[in-house]
Amino acid sequence: MRRTPDPDRAPSTDPQRSRPLRAYLAALSVLFVVAATGALGAGWWSARRDALSAARADADFGARRAAEQIGRQLAVVRSSVQAVAGSPGAAGVYADPSACRLSFALGGTGDEGHLDVLRTDGTVACSSRPPAGAGDTAAHRGASWLAGASRAAQMAAPVTDGRTGRPAILISAPVAGLGMVVAFIDLVSLGATAGGVFGGARNLEFTLLSGDSGTVLTRWPDGARWAGTPVGLSRFVPPDSGGDGADVGGARRVYGQAPVEVLDARLFAGADRSAALAGSRRLVRWQAVPAGIGLLAGLLATLLVYRRITRPIGRLRAAVQTAAATGDLERTMTVSGPREVSELGAEFAGLLAVVDRELTERRQAEATARELDRNYRRMFESSPYPIYLFEVTTLDVVGANDAAVQYLGHDREALLRMRVTDLCPAEDAAALIEAMAGAEPVERGRRLRHRLADGTVTDVEVTSHLTSFGGRTVRCAVLDDVSEREHLHRRLRQSERLESLGQLAGGIAHDFNNLLGIINGYASMSAADVAEAASDDPAWSRLHGDLLEIVAAGDRAAALTRQLLAFSRADEVTEPRVLDLNEVVADVEKLLRRTLGEDVTLVTRLTAAPEPIKADVGRLEQVLVNLAVNARDAMARGGTLTIDTDAVTVDDHYAAQHPGVRSGRYMRLRVSDTGTGMSRATLERAFEPFFTTKPKGQGTGLGLATIYGIITQAGGHAQIYSEPGHGTTVAALLPVVDEAAAAAVAPVAAPAPGTGETVLLVEDDDSLRALTERILQRNGYTVVSAGTGAEALELAGDLDTLDLLLTDVVMPDMQGPELAVAMCAGRPALPVIYMSGYAETILAARSTLPENAMLLSKPVSAHQLLAAIPRALRAAGRSVARRP
Incomplete structure (x- = not known):
């Protein structure tokens, strides 16, 4: 046109x-x-x-x-x-x-x-x-x-x-x-x-000059030639403000420098x-x-x-x-010009219509895609579970939600520069790469470990699936932290193992106590019988010494069984009282300072606001002494032993992680040393009886087991924290009570002999019954003995006067508490003394002993028995004077 x-x-x-x-x-x-x-x-x-x-x-x-x-x-x-x-x-x-x-x-x-x-x-x-x-x-x-x-x-x-x-x-x-x-x-x-180490890709040259810049202390490379050479003999030119200088050979270099703090010198790179x-x-x-x-x-x-x-x-x-x-x-x-231009004009109108239609469709598709992307992002970001995306081939992290950023501890920019292998411990990287190479499109419950930004290693269950992100094939991983669950399972397994060991230990100690009672009793009486003859006859004197050695060995064996019973929480019923934990530590501190040795420094840090607890003071002293001895043995070259107390509150979260612990107020007793520490394997078995890392003959393996039993019996919780080379800390949580601390118990006077009181002795072990009968008769008591509960009831019916029932707890036909109930039906004020080596199965349902009764732990020494009978008679209001 x-x-x-x-x-x-x-x-x-x-x-x-x-x-x-x-x-x-x-x-x-x-x-x-x-x-x-x-x-x-x-x-x-x-x-x-x-x-x-x-x-x-x-x-x-x-x-x-x-x-x-x-x-x-x-x-x-x-x-x-x-x-x-x-x-x-x-x-x-x-x-x-x-x-x-x-x-x-x-x-x-x-x-x-x-x-x-x-x-x-x-x-x-x-x-x-x-x-x-x-x-x-x-x-x-x-x-x-x-x-x-x-x-x-x-x-x-x-x-x-x-x-x-x-x-x-x-x-x-x-x-x-x-x-x-x-x-x-x-x-x-x-x-x-x-x-x-630091030459890097640029092969940096290093020159170390003395503080006065007068001597080349060393150089790399060619250190053998230049070390110790005066700077004046080289062509070294110090760098200017821009870093330009020359090395000892005269070659121009760009220098950086830094002082060596310990040595008066400056290093040039x-x-x-x-x-x-x-x-x-x-x-x-x-x-x-x-x-x-x-x-x-x-x-x-x-x-x-x-x-x-x-x-x-x-x-x-x-x-x-x-x-x-x-x-x-x-x-x-229809314009003139080249054919392409004229055809372009003819097609331009149609192109406009097509473009307009495609633009309309594209705008609709983009709006739909934006809506889907917003929904996905909202779901991804708001999920409470940590989620991250990583590329399948390179394992590069390409996306993460806020929960993952918070859980892993890295900021988002740093996280997106990492690989999945950077999120796990270094030793797990090879296994993780192999697992991802053979992973299914959808995987559930894969167990992995993750290392957080603060160095903490956690156990996680990962559910992942393949998806597309930004045009790349990625895997979406959803994390579930199961560290606390695993920790709780381990603690539960350990508690169950210790419980079964405690039952076994208690059962053994129960039978062993009867044998020890017989051995100690007869040896003590025999020693008393030959004491007068031993003063004049050397042969009798040697026999008297041998008998005393038997008694001493029996006492040591009895102490060993008490440790077993303390671990199994089946020891004799103690006499707990309300006390101040600070006072117990202060009393034991005097003993420890004399016995630990000069190479061990004892430090005590006692809380300024102690709260009362209820426990047996002798048992707590035993805990402190056992821990101090263990700490001393762990510090062969000396060190520091620290004992501290503090009032703490246990919340529901801590209680859920530690089976057997209830939330509430506790007094915490911690004993820490700077010794060799324990490995993880040793730590898991530390409370087991007879487990010890000491050489043969240098330890029974009952120290920590006894501590565990004492603390648990007091209603508390014991825990060990240790790392090889970093020492050990044993922490005990003892529940606080709403009572005032009781006054100290006065020392018990020497037992007085009996004055003819009638004692009904019930013991199914013939040897132990005969021994106990002899001890009572020799000390002024009238004894009527029976081997079973039924026999005891029959004999009691024929007695006009009965001042005391002395009975074993565990018997084949009738238990001691059952016999006491039957006897007290006709004699309401009859005092009762129980003897037992293992009373947990009988008295577990009772929070206290029956009225007018006390419990003696086998083996029972003559002194313990003769001291307990007058107390029981006085408590029941019985006269201890001889009747006509």
Whole structure:
């Protein structure tokens, strides 16, 4: 169609607008060249600046890290030297060099130096590097540093190691009157270690200068040549403010520097300047080629546009403007020009309709997708379970909800830079990679371990499935922390095991107590019978001593059974009273300070606001003594034993994690030592009876088991915390009571003999019954004995006078409490004394003993029995005077 001039548009008379298009193209070409040249120059300058800045940053980092590493190593060596010099065993080395057991290593190959114990004349008494001969032993004689090192601790560099002939750092500490302990740290090896560890990809050069910058202490590489060399003999140029300097060989480098805190020295780390700039030069050359090609292509494209496209497009533009004004695209698109342009005009109208339809559909699809994405995000982010997404092939974390960020402890940006293997302990990484490689599309209940940001390792159950995220195939993992559940299961299993062991121990002790009662009773009576003859006859005297040894052994065996009964919580019914835990600790502290030894420091920290508890004071004292003895044995070289008390509140969360503990107020007793500690396997069996890690013959394995039984019997809870090398803490929680502390119990007076009172003795063990009958008869009591409950009831019916019932608890036909009830039916005020080695099964349902009754724990000594009978008679209001 023909173009019609616009009658409203006047011809242009502006000279600037009348210039030909070629002028614009020429100006545009010049502008392209200037812009390309400026861009290349700016790129080169920026690349050069960035390269030097990156090199300087790497050098600063390497210098700082290497200086910190050297400082830590020197501090460790100095501490070790002072520890060896101050050790009591140092004097023994001078007296007996064969006792030498020194070692020295900084974590490298072992050539970093050596540790020597020197005499005052400089000869070697002991060394981590055994002397090669007599010359090596006397290598330090006449050294300039020898006199000063024998008087005070020193650190100097460089000095010549007399044994190796190499420059070294000297660290020394005197041993009063005997010599000194000296460590030599080889400077060449020190520089090589720093370079090998911190050289990095840039192969940083390290130079360590003395504090006055006058001496090269060491250098890497070529440390053997430069260690100990004056700086004036090198071509070293200190770096300026920008980090530019020259190394000892004169090569230009970009330096970073850092002080070595322990040593008066400064460490320089240098990156090769030419190597740092080589990348920027290559970058500029590579950029110049595409820039030139692009410039030429742009010029040609401009010319082509001008020759073949600009004019037809101009005509098409006018036609489109007309179509936009009239709305009739089909009629206005018939423009002259190339066939492509005319076809473009013909198709443009249809294209507009298609585009409009597709845009409408796309807008609808995008709205639907946005709604689905919002719903998914809302569900993903609001889930209370930690959820994260990771790519299947690389295991990179690509998404995480707020619960996962909070649970794992990493911020979201850090979490998205990690892999799944970074979230688990290092030892689990290989197994996790293998498991993910063979994982099913949907997995449920896979057990894994996760390491949180604070280092805590937790057990989790992971449910995961494959999905798509951002165009990648990922796996969505939902975490369920089961650490507390596993901990609770372990605690429950341990409680069940201890309960079964306690029942077994109690049963054994019950039968053993009867035998011990017979042995101790007959031995005691026999010893009393021969005591008078032993004073005059040596043969009887030896027999009397043997009998006393039997009694002593029986007492020790009885103590052992009491420990078993305390563990099983089946011991004799104690006499608990309300007391102040602080007072118990203060009383035992006096004993412990005399018995622990001078190498153990006892520290007590008692709460300022104690609350009353109800327990047997003797049992609590036994707990403290047992724990103190265990702590002393764990601190063979001495240490600190700390006893502290505190009032605490146990909440429902803690009670749920510790079976047997109820929420409420408790007094906490903790005994801590700085000993060797326990392994995890030992810790799990610590409360088991007869389990011990001590050598054979040095422990029964009942100490901690007894403590467990005593604390549990008092209604409390015992727990052990220990790590190998970090000592052990035993904590006991004792429930607080709402009563005032009772006054101390007065000492019991010596038992008085009987005055003819009638005692009904019921015991199914014939030997023990005969022994008890003899003891009572010899001490003024009238005894009527029976072997069963039925026989006892029959005999009691024939007695006009009965002052006391003395009965065993466990009998074949009738239990002791049942017999007492039957007897008291006709004699309401009859006092009763029970004897038993294991009374839990009979008295478990009772919170206290029956009225007018007391319980004696087998084996019952004659003293215990004779002291208990008058108390029982007085408690029942019976007269103890002899009746006519």
